Amino acid sequence: MSWNLLSRWTGPQKASDVAADSRPENATTTPQFVIQDLDDNADDVEESESTPKAKPTTLETAVPTFSLDNHEETEHTEKSISPPVPSFPAPNSAQRASSMAPPPRPKPQNVKSASAGLMAPPVRAPAVLRAPPPSTASSLRIPSNGPLPNRGPPVGSQQRISSSLSPNGTATSVPNPRGKVLLSPGHSPMDWAALIRTGNLAGVSSFQRVTPSELKRMTGRKGKPAWSSWNGKVYNITPYLPFHPGGEAELMKAAGRDGAKLFMDVHPWVNWENMLGPCLVGVLVPEDYRESSLEDMD
Ligand code: HEM
Numbered sequence: 001m002s003w004n005l006l007s008r009w010t011g012p013q014k015a016s017d018v019a020a021d022s023r024p025e026n027a028t029t030t031p032q033f034v035i036q037d038l039d040d041n042a043d044d045v046e047e048s049e050s051t052p053k054a055k056p057t058t059l060e061t062a063v064p065t066f067s068l069d070n071h072e073e074t075e076h077t078e079k080s081i082s083p084p085v086p087s088f089p090a091p092n093s094a095q096r097a098s099s100m101a102p103p104p105r106p107k108p109q110n111v112k113s114a115s116a117g118l119m120a121p122p123v124r125a126p127a128v129l130r131a132p133p134p135s136t137a138s139s140l141r142i143p144s145n146g147p148l149p150n151r152g153p154p155v156g157s158q159q160r161i162s163s164s165l166s167p168n169g170t171a172t173s174v175p176n177p178r179g180k181v182l183l184s185p186g187h188s189p190m191d192w193a194a195l196i197r198t199g200n201l202a203g204v205s206s207f208q209r210v211t212p213s214e215l216k217r218m219t220g221r222k223g224k225p226a227w228s229s230w231n232g233k234v235y236n237i238t239p240y241l242p243f244h245p246g247g248e249a250e251l252m253k254a255a256g257r258d259g260a261k262l263f264m265d266v267h268p269w270v271n272w273e274n275m276l277g278p279c280l281v282g283v284l285v286p287e288d289y290r291e292s293s294l295e296d297m298d
Pocket residue numbers: 178179180181228237244245246247250251252253254259262263266267270271272275276
């Protein structure tokens with residue numbers, strides 16, 4: 001059956017050329033029949049050539065079961081199967097050869113009475129291993145002389161004298177960002193307040209009429225006093241120079257001229273007239289005051 005069909009499928013003839021009597025009873029010209037027959041043919045070939053084929057087989061050996069009773073036996077089996085754990089680095093390896101030797105074990109101290117339970121005192125290192133004494137050139141060494149850090153200005157210095165109370169117990173000024181200066185002892189604002197209570201500090205015997213040219217000559221230099229005008233009045237600022245918190249140089253800028261603008265630019269809150277009242281020399285008069293006054297008398 002199979003051989004006849006095979007010769008026809010492979011030949012050039014059509015299915016209609018095949019004789020009706022040569023067809024099997026259930027044979028048709030549809031491909032399904034052909035495929036079915038091919039399958040049958042393949043089975044025949046396989047069976048005839050005995051190609052190895054997987055076949056369901058029944059297990060002849062029983063499935064092993066485990067129980068707690070044979071625990072030791074199982075462990076032993078695993079140990080014997082698993083490979084030995086290698087130590088790292090492996091012996092004779094480069095890592096092992098180059099690695100540092102383990103630190104030596106500390107030698108037991110000479111403990112006289114171990115039963116006492118006390119630790120032995122630390123062993124002093126040999127002198128060659130100890131740090132050398134600090135040399136005089138070391139910049140880290142605390143200086144034996146001079147001011148120590150965070151201990152304030154040196155004793156007897158100007159900063160220490162004027163930074164707190166003065167020797168006579170009065171407050172003194174300290175430098176600050178505004179431009180205050182250090183005042184010498186005995187020249188605090190309190191000292192000035194005490195001084196102006198004593199009387200006249202103008203340096204003149206009587207009230208003066210001061211012309212601008214006269215004011216200009218009173219510069220505080222070449223033995224002359226320092227005068228300055230404020231609101232038409234002339235003041236002798238010479239005695240106040242060492243008491244001025246802004247410094248003598250600053251105050252001297254107003255000498256021989258009107259000091260109102262300089263004064264108000266720096267400290268408009270300060271009361272000039274109250275502070276320099278006993279220093280009042282006189283009033284500022286026009287330059288031709290004498291001539292005009294003489295003319296008025298005529
Ligand atoms: C002639 C009359 C003057 C008097 C009575 C006087 C008085 C004072 C006083 C009481 C202070 C302390 C102010 C404070 O603590 O707040 C002071 C500070 C100062 N004064 Fe005068 N002063 C005078 C003129 C001047 C002039 C003419 C200048 C500048 C040209 C000047 C420059 C300063 C400066 C820079 C300070 C320090 C900064 C400050 O304290 O604000 N002063 N003066």
